[in-house]
Amino acid sequence: MTDDFINHFFKVVAETMKPVLNSWGAGDLAENYTLEPASKRGHGDLATGIALVAASRLKRPPRELAEKLISVMRANNELSNLARYEVTGPGFINFFLNDGALMEAVHDSLALGAGFGSVTPAARSRKILLEYVSANPTGQLHVGHARYAAYGDSLKRIIEFAGYRFCREGPLEAADVTAEFYINDYGSQMNIFGRTLAARYAEALGMPAKFPEDGYRGDYPRHLAALIKEEIGDELAGQVSPSASPSAVDFFKQRGCEIVLTEMRNLLQQFRVRFDSWFSEASLYESGQAAAAIDELKTRKQTFDKEEALWLKTKARGDDKDRVLIRSGGEPTYFASDIAYHSQKLARGFDRLINIWGADHHGYVRRMQAAFAALSHDPDKLEIVIGQLVNLVEQGERKQMSKRAGTMVTLEELLGSIGVDAARFFLVDRSHDSTLDLDLEKAKQKTEENPVYYVQYAHARISSILRRAIAENIPASKPHGDSLERQERELILHILWFPATTAAASTTHSPQRLTAYVRELAASFHVFYHNCPVLKAEPAQAAFRLELCRLTRNVIARSLDLVGVSAPERM
């Protein structure tokens, strides 16, 4: 897209200051200075502390430098048409944007349509593989998974909209994001799962069965076994009682996994979390890629044998200790297939791999990075984001969430009790590196206080105004002349920061920037609404305010969409 207003203003100011900055030997500041919203009324609309930064470097008084910068700004007509400026406090330069410029900015932003706040589409965009949730296909998704699902899906939307920064300090670039769910359908957990289902199946047939020692408790495996029983009847009755045959275990493992994945898929779809790809861990063994990765590590002399196991030399690459690839019993570890998986991702042509892992896996980060390096992959291509956990709170007490103990709130229950919009907003609204306490009873009671409704209400309210404008045949048009009310100015300023907000949300991987932003935007609108009549204003003003309303509605709807929340026209 063409530059948004803030970006444009930044560049005009930079160009204007550049000759002076160069003469001071500080030309680099022209690209690196910060322009920010002025925090308090009386400080103008935008502010920069560039003179303060320059002052400490040049050992000269900041106010003197600020005055000098302002004097060249005065000589620039384009800039003077946009704003007036003054030096305050220790040497800040404050910009007071002209009403006319703000009105133009509204018009121009609206004209950008979906491009407002978005990265310029590239002819050939880079490819990102974003992996998240990746739950074992042995049970139900719980609120912990829900948090990563909401976070990961929002991040995908945000990166695709705002772009991604591939190099430190580099620009945001257009990117295609493939969202992938890694299915851990291999290994001992799966065998236990198969044996559990076989036992529950036998029970369902009224036959005696030995429940496996580490079997999966709870009702869910019974539910799966019942479904399978409906499919096959008593066909396998002879193979499961009193204990299951290997082929029966295999069957239950596979069929159970399929059912679980189908249910997960449906549930995630309801949650508006869309995966582009589901990748099976077991397929790495079937295709030989797991073995190939291990061979390659051997060839590169990155492994050694000890106590009948095969180890990878990760300690030399920053890990706390060396790690086992193949157990003394001959079985490969999860780590081994994960290494193959990561190589495989790169082989598929992705420029960047982003993994979202729970905090309970952070100890695994170093070893993965070490393995990555051991294969001479570019370390910058692997980015691991750690998300903190969700704790359950019941009657004020924290409880560990556990499948086995049954203290677990499923995604299904969460959706049933508070709905998709409230759940997504709630889960993404707090920083992903803070632990989240969830009290389901409170969440149910407090659903109506969820800030999502405050925002959606603003959207519905605007929609209502726009509907009436059409019904009453009041045109929206390009503004001319009039000055702006304070509430209009504040609303416009909020809107103009939208592109910077999407950019920041992307570079810092923080969807919560958007929830915070859209909440403030809705607040600005509500204040505007109470002070500035739209339909009942005189025609020229009504026309402009209708444009402002349309722009506000677009930005609210877009912000909500970027975190997977709906923007209803009526509620």
Place this chain on the structure above:
RNA sequence: GCGCCCGUAGCUCAGCUGGAUAGAGCGUUGGACUACGAAUCCAAAGGCCACAGGUUCGAAUCCUGUCGGGCGCGCCA
């Protein structure tokens, strides 16, 4: 013991990657519907930004240490 995350209003949390007098929601108190949707708005009260140092024009933000909480430190995944 070591590593990562967190500590901000009574409660739940923001704080734009160093800026001016630290913000919102809930809760409390008091106001505003014969004006486009009161799921809204206005006002008041509420703070040693865990603590101690350091970096600099300037720190809730960066660095070091202490205290408190969470998570991890398997030939589990």
